[in-house]
Amino acid sequence: MQFGIFTVGDVTPDPTTGRTPSERERIKAMVAIALKAEEVGLDVFATGEHHNPPFVPSSPTTMLGYVAARTEKLILSTSTTLITTNDPVKIAEDFAMLQHLADGRVDLMMGRGNTGPVYPWFGQDIREGINLAIENYALLRRLWREDVVDWEGKFRTPLQGFTSTPRPMDDVPPFVWHGSIRSPEIAEQAAYYGDGFFHNNIFWPADHTKRMVEFYRKRFAHYGHGTPEQAIVGLGGQVFMRKNSQDAVREFRPYFDNAPVYGHGPSLEDFTEQTPLTVGSPQQVIEKTLGFREYAGDYQRQLFLMDHAGLPLKTVLEQLDMLGEEVVPVLRKEFAKGRPADVPEAPTHASLLVAAAEEKAAEKASEKASDKKEVGA
Amino acid sequence: MKLVVVSAGLSVPSSTRLLADRLAAAVGRQAPVEVEVVELRDLAVEIAHNFTNGFPGRRLAAALEAVTGADGVIAVTPVFTASYSGLFKSFFDVLDKDALAGKPVLIAATGGTARHSLVLEHALRPMFAYLRAVVVPTGVYAASEDWGAEGLEGRVEQAAGELAGLMQGLSGTGRREPEALPVVPFAEQLARLAAS
Numbered sequence: 001m002q003f004g005i006f007t008v009g010d011v012t013p014d015p016t017t018g019r020t021p022s023e024r025e026r027i028k029a030m031v032a033i034a035l036k037a038e039e040v041g042l043d044v045f046a047t048g049e050h051h052n053p054p055f056v057p058s059s060p061t062t063m064l065g066y067v068a069a070r071t072e073k074l075i076l077s078t079s080t081t082l083i084t085t086n087d088p089v090k091i092a093e094d095f096a097m098l099q100h101l102a103d104g105r106v107d108l109m110m111g112r113g114n115t116g117p118v119y120p121w122f123g124q125d126i127r128e129g130i131n132l133a134i135e136n137y138a139l140l141r142r143l144w145r146e147d148v149v150d151w152e153g154k155f156r157t158p159l160q161g162f163t164s165t166p167r168p169m170d171d172v173p174p175f176v177w178h179g180s181i182r183s184p185e186i187a188e189q190a191a192y193y194g195d196g197f198f199h200n201n202i203f204w205p206a207d208h209t210k211r212m213v214e215f216y217r218k219r220f221a222h223y224g225h226g227t228p229e230q231a232i233v234g235l236g237g238q239v240f241m242r243k244n245s246q247d248a249v250r251e252f253r254p255y256f257d258n259a260p261v262y263g264h265g266p267s268l269e270d271f272t273e274q275t276p277l278t279v280g281s282p283q284q285v286i287e288k289t290l291g292f293r294e295y296a297g298d299y300q301r302q303l304f305l306m307d308h309a310g311l312p313l314k315t316v317l318e319q320l321d322m323l324g325e326e327v328v329p330v331l332r333k334e335f336a337k338g339r340p341a342d343v344p345e346a347p348t349h350a351s352l353l354v355a356a357a358e359e360k361a362a363e364k365a366s367e368k369a370s371d372k373k374e375v376g377a
Numbered sequence: 378m379k380l381v382v383v384s385a386g387l388s389v390p391s392s393t394r395l396l397a398d399r400l401a402a403a404v405g406r407q408a409p410v411e412v413e414v415v416e417l418r419d420l421a422v423e424i425a426h427n428f429t430n431g432f433p434g435r436r437l438a439a440a441l442e443a444v445t446g447a448d449g450v451i452a453v454t455p456v457f458t459a460s461y462s463g464l465f466k467s468f469f470d471v472l473d474k475d476a477l478a479g480k481p482v483l484i485a486a487t488g489g490t491a492r493h494s495l496v497l498e499h500a501l502r503p504m505f506a507y508l509r510a511v512v513v514p515t516g517v518y519a520a521s522e523d524w525g526a527e528g529l530e531g532r533v534e535q536a537a538g539e540l541a542g543l544m545q546g547l548s549g550t551g552r553r554e555p556e557a558l559p560v561v562p563f564a565e566q567l568a569r570l571a572a573s
Contacts, residue, residue: 135570154570184558185566192563205432215558223563265429274434 001335002346003328004044005037005320006079006236006303009057012310015258020310023056029313030057033306034067036317038074040324046079046109046303051118054260061094068102075348076102079198079236079303080111080179083140084132085122087156091136092143092164099169104349109177109198109234110137112186128155130185137176137189144173172356175347177234177301182208184215191219191231196346198234201292202305203261205274209235210295217297229343234301235292238277240311241322245280251315252279259309282326289327290334298339300346302331378544380410381447385417385454385465386487393487396519396533397453400485403537404451408545413447415440417464424464427471437471445476449483449544450510452501456488460500469504477510481543483536485517494518513539 007030013020021029034045045067047057057063064076076098081091091108099106112129113119119126135153142149143164152158168174177196180186181204190197197216199209217228225231240255242248249268256268256279271277278288289302304323307316345351382401386393394416401412417424423434433441444450454465484501488494497516505512515536523529 130566131570134566138567185561187558188561188563188566203431208432211558215560219560262430266426270426270434271430274432 001299001332001339002043002075002301003331004042004046004075004077004301004303005033005306005323006046006048006077007033007057007307008048008305009050009055010260010308011054011056012260012308014310014312015254026056027063029307029316030063031067031070032313033316033320034074034076035070036320037324038071040320040328042074042320042324042328044075044077044301044303046077048079049082049111049113050115051085051121052115061098064106065098065101068098068105071105073105075105075107077106077177078108079200080109080113082113082118083110083136084112084126084129085119085124086136088136088140089143089156089159089162089164092140093166095174096144096164096166096168099174099349100166104169104172104353106349107175107177107347109179109196111179112183124155130183131155133186134189141173141193144168169349170353170356172349172352174349175352177232180212182212184212187212187216188219191216191225192223194220194223194225194232196232196234196300198236198301198303199296200236201276202236202238203275206276206292206295209276213296226344227342229297229340232301232344232346233296233299234303234346235296235299236276236303236305237289237292238305239285239289239319239323239327240279241282241285241319241327243281245284248279248281255309255311261309282322285323285327286330286334289331293335298335298343300344378408378410378448379443379446380404380412380449380451380544381443382412382414382451383417383444383453383465383468384414385462385468387418387455387462387464389418391455391487392519392521392524393453393455395524396485396487396517397451399533400451400453400483400517400537400540403533404449404483404541404544407538408541410449410541410544413443415443415468417468420468421464424467424471428467433471440468441472441476444472447480449481449540450477451483451485451540452505453485453487454501456486456493456496459493460496461486461504466504469508472508474508477505477508480510481513481540482510483513483517483540485519485536487519489521491518491520491522494520511543513543515539 011026037045047060049060051058060078112133116126149159149162177198178186178190179198199212201209217231220231221228240248240252253268272279278285306319382397384394384397420437423437427433454461482505484497486496497518502512517532517536
């Protein structure tokens with residue numbers, strides 16, 4: 001199972017000091033957080049993509065390319081890449097490029113983006129969100145899998161004899177996750193292709209996540225990719241830890257109370273009781289996270305949101321130390337217990353490469369077999 | 378049959394709750410009902426949080442479920458600023474838009490003066506019409522001066538009889554299982570795009 005972090009990339013004033021970091025500071029902080037993730041033994045760093053203030057990460061592959069150069073093992077991903085407003089041709093190119101630079105340590109998560117005004121800035125319409133996600137992704141898959149593409153669709157200029165360069169590393173496209181909070185159409189899309197499905201699992205009660213994940217698992221099996229239990233599921237989560245849980249609550253409360261997402265609304269207590277948000281000791285984080293398996297089944301990737309709501313970099317780095325040293329090692333051990341042997345790990349470049357080679361070998365073998373038959377006849 | 382009474386009165390005791398109880402008792406005399414009362418006052422904070430959180434707290438969730446599963450509903454509000462109270466409206470704002478579809482509902486309101494009595498027809502009835510409830514023809518409005526005066530008891534009995542009748546006639550409109558997520562097979566999604 002993979003563990004990592006995802007960041008929204010918000011520039012938010014620290015409510016305890018009133019200080020707002022500059023964009024440059026926030027961007028550098030995101031990089032520092034990514035490097036820390038590798039240092040403390042996490043597997044994945046994923047950045048969001050946004051095109052409106054107060055968010056900075058408009059250009060994820062630029063950031064991930066920089067992080068790639070400064071890390072060895074970390075898988076670089078997104079949370080999410082906007083499949084609606086980005087040109088799928090540019091996504092194909094950018095992520096293939098990143099794949100080569102990062103020696104295959106790349107996957108990405110497709111998302112639609114929920115900010116209405118962003119769509120027209122890129123010539124699109126939010127009412128077409130689902131259709132854009134479906135058409136653009138269908139094209140993206142072909143661009144990565146076919147050397148020369150002729151294509152015509154509803155939303156983009158037709159392509160004639162187009163080759164997306166560079167080609168994916170080893171001819172193996174990056175693994176794709178589809179992120180959605182409440183659209184069964186997107187879970188259906190992920191299931192259809194046998195791609196991963198990621199539920200951000202924060203801000204919502206668990207039964208909501210459960211419904212979406214169950215739906216995806218069922219449809220994954222329907223399309224013949226394996227049993228429902230073998231579907232590739234990722235979950236988000238959000239935690240704030242201190243050794244002593246009361247200290248965690250005291251320190252995090254002003255950030256919670258003023259956070260752009262849930263600030264000035266619910267109480268921290270209500271939210272921690274009813275959603276996956278955990279504010280407490282590392283042990284409480286472990287217990288709550290292990291509980292995700294009860295409603296999502298054995299899953300492949302757990303990403304934590306650690307750096308939003310104006311938390312200063314120093315605090316976030318301390319959080320990551322705790323996550324890497326005290327929480328994730330226990331989670332790895334506990335999640336492995338009772339996990340059926342036929343539940344796969346999250347696909348990586350290496351595993352996809354092996355799978356592709358096996359598929360080729362199987363094809364050859366069946367060709368040979370049919371040749372023999374013909375000779376025999 | 379299950380009768381759920383939604384009362385938006387604010388004081389304890391409140392005339393709104395008093396009217397609600399009289400209506401419920403009158404229905405009980407005319408049909409075998411099991412009564413559950415939802416006091417919105419107790420849910421005020423959870424209702425507000427539902428707007429900011431996007432999901433109901435535990436007690437509010439139970440209340441919403443009770444209303445959704447009822448065979449009939451009595452909804453009573455005080456009149457505030459020429460309409461139902463904000464709390465009353467907010468409760469129905471966080472209720473699923475299909476929860477009342479086809480369900481018999483008796484509307485009632487209380488106010489300091491009889492001059493507000495048409496609030497039932499101008500505010501409550503259209504709201505429940507939008508929610509596709511079957512609102513009984515007689516609404517019951519009680520001004521301060523109506524308590525103890527002649528007429529209120531008759532209107533209570535009349536409205537309760539209508540609700541009891543509808544509940545017995547329309548029973549089976551009650552609880553629906555939460556719908557499974559709709560499956561649109563992916564091939565169909567793709568085909569739609571190709572066709573357009």
